[in-house]
Amino acid sequence: MEAVITEIEHLKKSFGNNNVLKDINLKIAKGENLVVFGKSGSGKSVLIKCLVGLIEPDEGKVIVLGKDISELKNEELNILRKKVGFLFQSAALYDSMTVRENLEFPLRDLKSKPKEEIDALVIEALKNVGLEDAIDKMPSELSGGMRKRVGLARTLILKPEIILYDEPTTGLDPITSKEISNLILEVQKKYNTASIIITHDVECARITANRIIILKDGTSAAEGTFDELSESTDESVRAFFK
């Protein structure tokens, strides 16, 4: 196993009386794809938001790329965040900007780069998700699935070391889903990135997962490879693979 790139220890988070995460322990190695399964509302999105400091955990340690998130100053956190890609469940495209400006936004620090180079990066990222025609459209003109793909392109454009995908294939047709899953795999192979992939899509998990955990009642209820878990004796685990 390669070096551990992200580590979560005894993570707890509750909102009022709602104990969402009770005790999460997790390690991700460099170049590993970890798929997270779990029922709606089980805290999957909350978990990955803790990893980038969008949500502050009540207890526990979150270490990303060797740094404890809670101890970082704002500037340090911003530097770290540039190395972590985050695909939002809702895509979260900037409504007031075109697709091109959306993709340029994470590149703002590279403004010293020549315009052609930035353009090339934007076009390459859009090609990856099959949307180079939409470059000058506004997000409101795109379909749900297209927004998702633009969101994915925006996440990948900085070539992050860790990528957190929140339901990358939800709402897409089976063919596009498969393409996106293959793209995730390709990115992993090409740049040796570590990823957490939240999904309900068994096909996506089959293609991308090196390891799967199942989130239940605020802890990881099961852990293993795709084959191990899909043949589990536990009915509630197997249910995810149908």
Added chain:
Amino acid sequence: MVVDEKIKNKIVSEEITESSENPYLKKLKDFFEEISSLTLFALRFFKEVVRPPYEFKEFVKQSYLIGYKSFPLVAITGLIMGLVLTIQSRPTLAQFGAESWLPAMVAVSIIREIGPVITALIFAGKVGSGIGAELASMKVTEQIDAMEVSGTNPFKYLVVTRILSATIMLPVLVVAADAISLYGAYIGVNLEGDVSFHLFFLQVFEKLSFADVFPAIIKTFFFGFMIALLSCYKGFNANKGTEGVGQAANSAVVLASLSIFIIDMIAVQLTNLFI
């Protein structure tokens, strides 16, 4: 059965929290909590406005959207304001045989009070609700979170630029509105009389003093600042869900309008004290 139990528990627990706390006390507590978090928000603005990196491009864009795009509305209101004020004031002045005072009197009311306040109210309605709704919908659809994880400080990019733009653009708009309003007054005077353009402005500037113009312009900086501060605050802290967007826009306008009158009242007192 289980569901029944849950609902019952919920009702009981709600009753407890309600009866254990005096509702008026709770309102008062909420009010002070809101004031303190607004103060922190304002302090954060002053901290971040001086600290690089500066979002200059976004500042220019916002100044264009906030200032230039509001100009037509402000201009029409200004013109009508001057015209109507003149027509309404004429009969009273005529009773005292003081019709020749009309230009000067109207000019003083416009520049001291009506120009700044009406323009600020229009500005609060247009810009305040716009900022409130825009930031709230960005918050609700996780766009602000997305900005944050991409390593850009959303407070600096969204809030600081908007507050700065509004603080600078409102005074400019007020000066323009004042000028257009005076032109409206000139038209109003000539509806029933015959005063040349030159004479009209001679009469106006004869009676206008530094004490009329200067404090009136200064207070508009505070109007602009407060309108944008409150709108950004409401938008940035909007509740989840689409109704949060409407709420934010609405309370942004209400609070901003109220704050205009409060600042105006303070400004009048201060002006009388010092000048």
